[in-house]
Amino acid sequence: MSGSPDTELTVRQQIVQVLTGARCSARxxxxxxxxxxxQVEEHxxxxxxxxxRDRHGRFLLEASxxxxxxxAFRGRTRLTRPSRCPRCRSEAISSPRFGIESSKP
Ligand SMILES: [Zn+2]
Incomplete structure (x- = not known):
């Protein structure tokens, strides 16, 4: 299946669509x-x-x-998951989750 790129949403548009009103991890x-x-992280x-830049939208990052x-890894702006807890050294770190909040009607 090759599909024509003109009529399909770009990957980036699909991510925006999925994240609007929902929270998802990169995985x-x-x-x-x-x-x-x-690739998800790059997008x-x-x-x-x-x-x-869009005054109607807000990108949400739920910290790891x-x-x-x-x-909680508050204030962390990187999109990737930290590998280790600085406090207890555990590697069981939840993935950050993302969402887009839109105030458009
Ligand atoms: Zn810990």
Missing amino acids: DLAHRLRISER LAHIAKSVG ACEECGY
Whole structure:
């Protein structure tokens, strides 16, 4: 199946569509759109910027947290998952989740 790119949504548009009104991790998106998590993260970086320029939208980033001690990686702006908890050294870190809030009617 080759499909014509003119009539299909771009991957980026699909991500925006999925994230509007929902929260997903990069893994969820990768699975859904059949691309790698790395690709999802690249698209998200661009989407975060373009949503930031749109006064009707807001890009939401739900911070990662340690599943062992509850340490929250607040203020962390990177889109990727931290590998280790700085407090208890656990590697059980939840993935950050993303969403887009739109105030458009
Ligand atoms: Zn911890």
